[in-house]
Amino acid sequence: MSGNFGPVTDEVSVDDLPVTGTLPPELNGRYLRIGPNPTSPDETGPGHHWFVCRGMVHSVRLREGRAEWYRNRFVRGDAPEDVPNTNVLAQGGRLLALVGGGGAPVCVAPDLDRMSTWDADGALRTGFTAHPKIDPVTGEMHSVNYLIKPGAESLRYLVLDAAGKPTHAAELPVPGVPMVHDMAMTATRVVVLDLPVTLSVDAASRLAAGVPESGDALPMRWNEEHPSRVGVLPRGGTAEQLSWFDAPRCYVFHVLNAYDAPDGSIVMDVVRYDTVFRDVFRGPADGLPALARWTVPADRGAVSEQIISDYGLEWPRINEAWSGRAHRYGWFGGTGPHSLRLSDDVDRDLGGSFEPGPLVKVDTTTGEVLTHHFGTGRVTQEPAFVARPGAEAEDDGWILSVVYDGNTDRSELVVLDAADVTAPPVARVHLPRRVPFGFHGNWIADDEIGA
Numbered sequence: 278m279s280g281n282f283g284p285v286t287d288e289v290s291v292d293d294l295p296v297t298g299t300l301p302p303e304l305n306g307r308y309l310r311i312g313p314n315p316t317s318p319d320e321t322g323p324g325h326h327w328f329v330c331r332g333m334v335h336s337v338r339l340r341e342g343r344a345e346w347y348r349n350r351f352v353r354g355d356a357p358e359d360v361p362n363t364n365v366l367a368q369g370g371r372l373l374a375l376v377g378g379g380g381a382p383v384c385v386a387p388d389l390d391r392m393s394t395w396d397a398d399g400a401l402r403t404g405f406t407a408h409p410k411i412d413p414v415t416g417e418m419h420s421v422n423y424l425i426k427p428g429a430e431s432l433r434y435l436v437l438d439a440a441g442k443p444t445h446a447a448e449l450p451v452p453g454v455p456m457v458h459d460m461a462m463t464a465t466r467v468v469v470l471d472l473p474v475t476l477s478v479d480a481a482s483r484l485a486a487g488v489p490e491s492g493d494a495l496p497m498r499w500n501e502e503h504p505s506r507v508g509v510l511p512r513g514g515t516a517e518q519l520s521w522f523d524a525p526r527c528y529v530f531h532v533l534n535a536y537d538a539p540d541g542s543i544v545m546d547v548v549r550y551d552t553v554f555r556d557v558f559r560g561p562a563d564g565l566p567a568l569a570r571w572t573v574p575a576d577r578g579a580v581s582e583q584i585i586s587d588y589g590l591e592w593p594r595i596n597e598a599w600s601g602r603a604h605r606y607g608w609f610g611g612t613g614p615h616s617l618r619l620s621d622d623v624d625r626d627l628g629g630s631f632e633p634g635p636l637v638k639v640d641t642t643t644g645e646v647l648t649h650h651f652g653t654g655r656v657t658q659e660p661a662f663v664a665r666p667g668a669e670a671e672d673d674g675w676i677l678s679v680v681y682d683g684n685t686d687r688s689e690l691v692v693l694d695a696a697d698v699t700a701p702p703v704a705r706v707h708l709p710r711r712v713p714f715g716f717h718g719n720w721i722a723d724d725e726i727g728a
């Protein structure tokens with residue numbers, strides 16, 4: 278709740294933003310970010326958890342080399358629980374704000390001035406996800422969804438076609454209500470994460486009784502009794518086709534990418550924590566994450582793990598044209614000891630694993646780490662990769678990332694050369710205010726939403 282983790286209280290619209298450098302004229306669209314923005318007493322009380330609050334969307338409109346506007350808006354769905362805060366992306370021509378484990382997606386107008394719940398005629402009403410996977414060729418959206426609710430002993434696998442119409446649904450029995458934040462998808466298969474963070478009956482009971490303790494708003498805890506495993510099923514498959522493999526005991530919020538190897542195994546790169554919500558409950562701050570390569574065997578056996586980099590990093594992103602294919606590069610937000618402390622008022626309990634830092638690029642074939650430090654007191658979170666039109670190389674494009682400047686208490690949208698992130702920024706768009714530390718963001722080109 279303090280420093281740039283704290284909320285902003287109002288909505289603004291500001292036109293004609295100043296730019297340092299030269300914005301690539303090919304960037305015609307919007308960079309959108311979303312995060313929690315708690316402003317009511319029931320959101321900021323003793324049970325407060327960083328992940329559970331009404332969301333706020335921030336959008337920067339770029340067109341023909343100009344930064345036309347910045348706007349921020351609270352997320353407004355049709356029902357009190359439809360206030361997603363975790364991701365905002367385009368699919369089926371819609372701009373969707375998403376959250377896992379609870380409320381339905383909210384469809385956001387390109388100018389942010391209209392919002393309404395969008396649940397695909399009820400199909401997304403039983404808990405959706407913040408991390409669906411979109412096939413870069415077909416535009417299909419695959420999602421593995423869970424509901425934070427006692428007795429919700431299955432996951433729901435849903436496929437929507439390129440127009441956003443549900444085409445497949447399968448219930449996957451999984452006991453214990455694990456927190457399923459992300460998934461993986463290759464060209465042929467889907468990977469389900471069933472890891473040892475599960476619904477705590479005690480925390481859920483305290484929350485229901487109105488006497489929450491620290492972090493109970495998200496009643497999920499590290500669970501030594503719960504297995505750690507991944508499930509593999511063919512795209513469009515059902516529970517009967519699901520195969521389980523033992524996985525390292527750890528937690529993974531985010532998968533960088535996954536692909537089918539020639540021998541039938543699945544290679545997936547993940548950001549993994551030894552534990553989360555075991556020692557600290559208000560956010561994922563038990564320890565620092567690392568980038569690991571998991572190999573899921575073709576037939577039987579256990580997942581093997583190789584650490585690619587133990588440089589503290591989170592918010593993994595690829596060139597999404599490589600989604601489901603063998604990638605080489607990942608871009609991340611740096612965390613932990615590499616982050617540049619802003620000031621002493623940053624919430625120390627949340628410091629560590631998700632504390633913002635430099636932009637990080639990793640070559641997964643060599644483990645080489647390149648960084649872009651933005652200067653004293655200037656930090657970023659999740660980057661987005663935007664391909665240069667006509668590009669062939671995987672890293673030919675730009676990195677867009679919102680940078681918070683603790684010296685001025687304002688934020689910038691910084692554009693870097695994705696191939697050479699160590700070079701000075703291509704452009705910096707000066708935003709009229711700070712963008713609080715949040716979760717995920719995406720570049721939405723105009724043609725993705727007909728805008």
Ligand SMILES: [Fe+2]
Nearest residue numbers: 407458530531
């Ligand atoms: Fe996430």
